[in-house]
Amino acid sequence: MIELINVSKTFTNPYKAILENVNLTIKKGEFVCILGSSGVGKSTLLNMVAGLEKASSGKVMLNGKEIKGPGKDRVVMFQESALFPWLTVSKNVQFGGKIAGVPVREREQRAEKYLEMVGLGEYKDYRIEQLSGGMKQRVALARALAMDSEVLLMDEPFSALDGDTKHKLWDEVDHIRRETKKTVLMVTHSVKEAVFLADRIIELYPEHGGIKAEYQIEIKGNRKDHEQEMQEMIERITGN
Numbered sequence: 001m002i003e004l005i006n007v008s009k010t011f012t013n014p015y016k017a018i019l020e021n022v023n024l025t026i027k028k029g030e031f032v033c034i035l036g037s038s039g040v041g042k043s044t045l046l047n048m049v050a051g052l053e054k055a056s057s058g059k060v061m062l063n064g065k066e067i068k069g070p071g072k073d074r075v076v077m078f079q080e081s082a083l084f085p086w087l088t089v090s091k092n093v094q095f096g097g098k099i100a101g102v103p104v105r106e107r108e109q110r111a112e113k114y115l116e117m118v119g120l121g122e123y124k125d126y127r128i129e130q131l132s133g134g135m136k137q138r139v140a141l142a143r144a145l146a147m148d149s150e151v152l153l154m155d156e157p158f159s160a161l162d163g164d165t166k167h168k169l170w171d172e173v174d175h176i177r178r179e180t181k182k183t184v185l186m187v188t189h190s191v192k193e194a195v196f197l198a199d200r201i202i203e204l205y206p207e208h209g210g211i212k213a214e215y216q217i218e219i220k221g222n223r224k225d226h227e228q229e230m231q232e233m234i235e236r237i238t239g240n
Contacts, residue, residue, distance in 0.1 A: 001183055002026040002049060002151065007058035009044050009209075018044050019209035022058070024202060031177055031184040033194035033201045035237075041209035042187040043155050049185060050076050050153050062151070072100055075149040077157045081140040083128045089115065090124040093143045100147070107146075114142035117176055134165035138172070145176065154186040158193070170196050174223060195233045196223050203237070213240060 002025070009019040018041040026032050034042045047053040048060050051070040060067045062074070075096070083092045093111040102110075115121050118138040128136065137157060144152055158166045174197055177184055188194050194201045201215040215237060219226045 001028040001030075001063060002185065003059075003061040004045070004048075005059045005061065007045075007048065007055045007060060009041065009048070009053070010056045017208055019055075019204075022209070022211060024211065026183065026185060028183055029181045031186070031197060031199045033198035034185070034187045034204065035189070035191065035194050035201050036204035036209075036212075037189060037206050040204040040206050042189075042204060044209075045204075046076075046153050046155055046185060046187050049151070050074055052076075072147065073149055074151040074153055075144045075147040076153045076155065077140055077144045079156050079159055081136040083136055083139055083143075085128045087128070088124065089120060089126050089128065089131070089139050092128065092139055093146050096143060096147045110146040110148065111142070114145045115139075117145070117179075118142045118172055132165075134161055134169065137161065137169060141169075141173070141176075145180070145182075150183060152182050152184045154184065156187055156189070159189075166193075171224070173197060191234050191237050192230075195230050195237070201237065203240075213237075 004022050004024040007019060007022045008017065010017045022045065034045055036042050044053060048055055049067065051067050051074065084095065087095065090111045093115060094107040097107040097110060111124070112121065115124055118141055120135065120138050120142065131139065158169050161169065170193065186197065195217060198217055200217065202211055203213040204210065205212040217233065219229050223230055
């Protein structure tokens with residue numbers, strides 16, 4: 001579904017190679033995490049799939065067509081929730097659909113559906129200022145899902161949250177992803193987060209942003225029920 005073909009990204013002034021000759025294929029319905037330390041090009045790679053940045057060389061493809069810019073077939077969830085404080089929770093979730101010209105009733109139905117899915121159905125008429133940080137990220141997730149795109153792109157959306165809130169959101173994302181069967185590409189620097197959520201983990205080199213290693217996660221069902229297998233995979237990746 002998504003292909004990166006010999007993709008490199010360099011910046012000038014000063015010259016710096018962020019990604020070098022990255023080749024990666026992501027299948028429809030697959031959840032892939034891009035793992036690595038800060039500055040290795042994780043977000044740059046995600047932004048190229050989103051169409052927010054262009055490769056210096058190589059091609060980024062979606063369904064056989066080169067990505068030239070943003071599109072409604074891809075939606076991005078960033079680190080910050082970036083919600084509109086003057087709108088209600090429901091109106092925030094509906095906002096993208098409104099811009100895309102989705103009819104009012106359909107927007108409302110989508111908002112209701114995905115707010116229920118993230119456990120915020122009863123908060124639909126609340127103002128954003130009345131919500132905790134974790135609840136705001138749930139609204140951002142519902143808004144991304146309500147766009148009904150083929151691909152969900154996530155750029156460390158839970159990095160600023162406390163441990164308990166983060167783990168609850170992992171559970172929700174895992175459940176939603178299995179229910180919706182969306183294709184997900186997520187950036188993270190947390191090995192534990194990647195192992196909990198991904199079908200496959202792509203680790204980038206810290207020096208130049210090439211692919212260092214690839215890990216297939218074979219754990220089936222709810223990951224919480226397989227703590228021993230998860231811990232073994234975390235130790236394997238951390239050890240490498």
